[in-house]
Amino acid sequence: MQRAGEQMSGTGSAGRLSEAVPRYTSYPTAPHFHAGITGEIFENWLAALPEGEEISLYVHVPFCDRLCWFCACHTKMTHRYEPVSVFLDALLCEIATVGALVGGWTRVKALHFGGGSPTILKPQDVIRLGAALRSAFEFVADAEISVELDPNDMDDARFDAFAAIGMTRASLGVQDFDPRVQQAINREQTFEQTRAVVDGVRARGVRSVNLDLLYGLPHQTVETVGETIRQALTLAPDRIALFGYAHVPWFKKHQTMIDEAVLPGPGQRFAQQQEAARIVREAGYQPIGIDHFARPDDPLALAARAGRLYRNFQGYTEDACKTLIGLGPSSVSRLSQGYAQNNPAIGQYERLVGAGGLATVRGIAFSDEDRARAWVIERLMCDFTFSAEEAVRLFGDRGRQIVEEARDCVFHDETAGLIETAGAFVVREEARPLVRSTAARFDQYLKRGGARHSAAV
Numbered sequence: 001m002q003r004a005g006e007q008m009s010g011t012g013s014a015g016r017l018s019e020a021v022p023r024y025t026s027y028p029t030a031p032h033f034h035a036g037i038t039g040e041i042f043e044n045w046l047a048a049l050p051e052g053e054e055i056s057l058y059v060h061v062p063f064c065d066r067l068c069w070f071c072a073c074h075t076k077m078t079h080r081y082e083p084v085s086v087f088l089d090a091l092l093c094e095i096a097t098v099g100a101l102v103g104g105w106t107r108v109k110a111l112h113f114g115g116g117s118p119t120i121l122k123p124q125d126v127i128r129l130g131a132a133l134r135s136a137f138e139f140v141a142d143a144e145i146s147v148e149l150d151p152n153d154m155d156d157a158r159f160d161a162f163a164a165i166g167m168t169r170a171s172l173g174v175q176d177f178d179p180r181v182q183q184a185i186n187r188e189q190t191f192e193q194t195r196a197v198v199d200g201v202r203a204r205g206v207r208s209v210n211l212d213l214l215y216g217l218p219h220q221t222v223e224t225v226g227e228t229i230r231q232a233l234t235l236a237p238d239r240i241a242l243f244g245y246a247h248v249p250w251f252k253k254h255q256t257m258i259d260e261a262v263l264p265g266p267g268q269r270f271a272q273q274q275e276a277a278r279i280v281r282e283a284g285y286q287p288i289g290i291d292h293f294a295r296p297d298d299p300l301a302l303a304a305r306a307g308r309l310y311r312n313f314q315g316y317t318e319d320a321c322k323t324l325i326g327l328g329p330s331s332v333s334r335l336s337q338g339y340a341q342n343n344p345a346i347g348q349y350e351r352l353v354g355a356g357g358l359a360t361v362r363g364i365a366f367s368d369e370d371r372a373r374a375w376v377i378e379r380l381m382c383d384f385t386f387s388a389e390e391a392v393r394l395f396g397d398r399g400r401q402i403v404e405e406a407r408d409c410v411f412h413d414e415t416a417g418l419i420e421t422a423g424a425f426v427v428r429e430e431a432r433p434l435v436r437s438t439a440a441r442f443d444q445y446l447k448r449g450g451a452r453h454s455a456a457v
Contacts, residue, residue, distance in 0.1 A: 021440045023246075024381050025313045026339060027374040028364050030332070032445045033341055037363030039352075042333065042340040043101065049323060049335070051105040054140065056321040057133070058313070060328030061115040062346055063087065065153070069257040070175065070185045070217060072246055074330035074344050075116040083346075087329075088125055090350035092132050094327055097356060099136025102325070108137045110144040110319045119153035123161035130165030144168050144319070146210075151189055151197040163204035170201040171210040171241075176217055177228045184218040185258065191231055198235045208298070211237045215272040216245035218262040225272045229279045239300060240285065240293040241315060242276055244269060273433065289382055290435055292316045309382040316382065329359070338365035369444065372398040376406075377439045384427040384435060388420075402442060409441055416441050 022029045049055070060074070063084050067077040078084065111133065121129065146169035147162055162170075174194055175187055182188045198209055211232050215225050232240065247263060249255040264272065277287065285293040286301040292315060294301040303309050303318035310317050312324060313332060324334045330344035340363035343349045352359040366374075372395035379386040388406075391399035406425045409416035417431025417438050427435050440446055 019434075019437050021436045022443070022446070024377050024436060024439050025311060025315065026332070026334070027377045027443070028339075028370055028445050029443075030339075030341070033339060033362040033364050035362050037338065037340050037360060037365065039358035039360040041365075042358055042360040042363070045335045045337045045340065046098070046101045046325075048337070049102055049106055053106045053323060054109040054321050055102070055106045055323040055325060056110040056112070056319055057108055057137070058112050058114060058324060058326045058328075058331055059091070059118070059129070059133075060326065060331040061087075061113065061118045061120065062329045063120050064115065064117045064150070065120055066186065067254055068175075068185060068187045069254055070187070070214065070245055072248055072252050072255070073114075073116060076346060081122065084120060085125070087346060087350060088121070088129065090353050091129070091328055093356065094353035094359065095132050095136045097353065097358065098325060098327065103137040106137070106323070108133075108139045108143055109321050111139075111146070112314055113145075113147045114314065115148060117150040117153060118147055119150045119158060123157040126158065126161035127164060146171060146208075148173065149197060149201070151193045154197050154200065156200075159200045159204055163201075163206070167201070167204075167206055169208040169210065170197075170206050171212060172197055173212050174228075174232060175212065175214045176220065176224070177231050178219070178224045180219050181217050181224065184262065195235060198237075208238045209235070210239040210241060211235065212241045212243065213276070214243050214245045215276055216247075216264055216269040218258055220264055220272060222268070222271050222275045226275050226279055229276045233280070233283050238295055238298050240280055242273070242280070242291050242293065244273065244291070270433065289316045290433060304382070307383060311378050311381050332363075336366075339363045368395070369398055371395070372402060373442050373444065376402055376442050380427060380435055380439045380442075384432050385424050387424050389423055405442065413441070 062075050063078050064075050065077065065079060067075075076083075143166070145166045147167050148171045150173060172194060174189070175185065176182060177191050179188070201209060213228065213232060247255060247258070247260070277293075280293045281287060284296070286296050286304065288294055288300055288304050288309065289311070292300065294304075299318050300309075300316065308318060308320065310319060312319070312334070322336060326333045326342060329342055329346050329349040331342045333340045340360045342359040343352060343361045349359045372391070375394065376386050376391065388403045391403055393399070395402075406418060407420060409418045410420050410425070415437075417428050417434065418425050419428055420426075427438050431438065
């Protein structure tokens with residue numbers, strides 16, 4: 001039986017396992033945002049939203065009661081609730097401000113609470129936050145409301161509070177069940193705790209449960225990752241997100257607490273990913289893109305089979321809304337005009353929104369070139385293919401230019417993993433785990449350098 005590294009070497013791809021490339025949850029990617037996008041510009045973008053537009057909301061809660069060393073999110077550890085309470089007052093101001101700008105003529109189709117840990121909020125504040133959002137915005141009747149849950153925070157009152165605000169999907173951070181791995185990343189959480197949370201949300205009518213798992217962590221082996229996957233599957237999740245640990249200590253200093261000597265190398269990471277994916281597939285789950293899996297009847301799987309899969313900062317999604325409004329520090333909004341990001345510094349964010357303004361401090365406006373390349377990159381990341389005819393139909397001469405670039409890859413760059421067939425460019429099956437590297441061939445910003453990224457797998 002071939003080892004994973006040997007399987008890749010035949011396509012010239014073995015060296016790409018450690019290639020540093022973006023995750024392409026956006027294009028252009030966040031390192032290329034700049035200070036030229038101000039609150040005034042963002043307000044003008046919001047004012048231009050069409051009446052009746054369906055939108056998505058993302059609410060970022062930037063606090064945790066423990067600091068997981070693997071985490072690359074914008075968050076701050078606190079053991080006191082006072083900073084959380086002060087932040088919540090500011091968040092409610094921002095919700096009121098943005099709601100006054102767009103709440104009257106848009107409708108919320110999806111709402112996602114992320115962090116940090118949204119579950120750090122006291123139950124009464126969860127209710128307060130949910131009420132403020134529904135007061136400021138009009139929600140469609142079947143709005144999807146998803147919440148990232150830290151099992152260590154959960155109790156009956158929090159279960160009831162999130163159910164009361166309409167939670168329809170729970171996403172549980174698991175990472176790994178091996179105690180040695182958990183200790184190495186400062187994320188100790190028993191299997192029994194996780195199972196209790198899955199049971200708790202299902203008992204309150206939550207119809208979809210997602211588990212977040214990681215490979216590439218310290219002390220992980222192919223065998224231990226496989227054991228975690230098998231344990232996770234006994235909980236019968238509707239979705240599994242299988243992410244590669246992004247070791248970026250230059251970006252998140254607390255990752256220096258992780259001993260690099262016990263991190264698996266590129267070949268080991270790839271072998272872990274392949275084994276985990278095999279086990280999940282054999283359990284009957286449909287692969288979605290590079291790192292998600294879903295039951296065949298799950299809306300995400302249905303969207304993938306229908307060619308209606310999208311990618312945003314939360315990963316793969318069936319959410320087709322063109323507008324995503326981010327609320328809270330560091331949150332990113334995406335509109336037809338471009339990306340706008342809030343100030344990531346909690347204190348500065350609080351001052352800006354507390355004064356009745358917007359917290360936008362950076363972003364990027366889309367050029368026609370950006371839109372064409374974003375479409376190609378998203379289709380490669382979601383479908384592993386894009387149509388030459390559709391690229392030209394949607395983007396004219398810019399589409400033709402990208403088609404020629406793709407043909408150049410086919411004929412002169414075997415490591416790109418592309419073939420052309422039946423009027424489409426397709427990522428070869430064996431190269432799909434490295435599709436981020438394929439997408440990078442169409443990233444004009446990456447060629448300019450300056451940004452650092454995590455490994456391709």
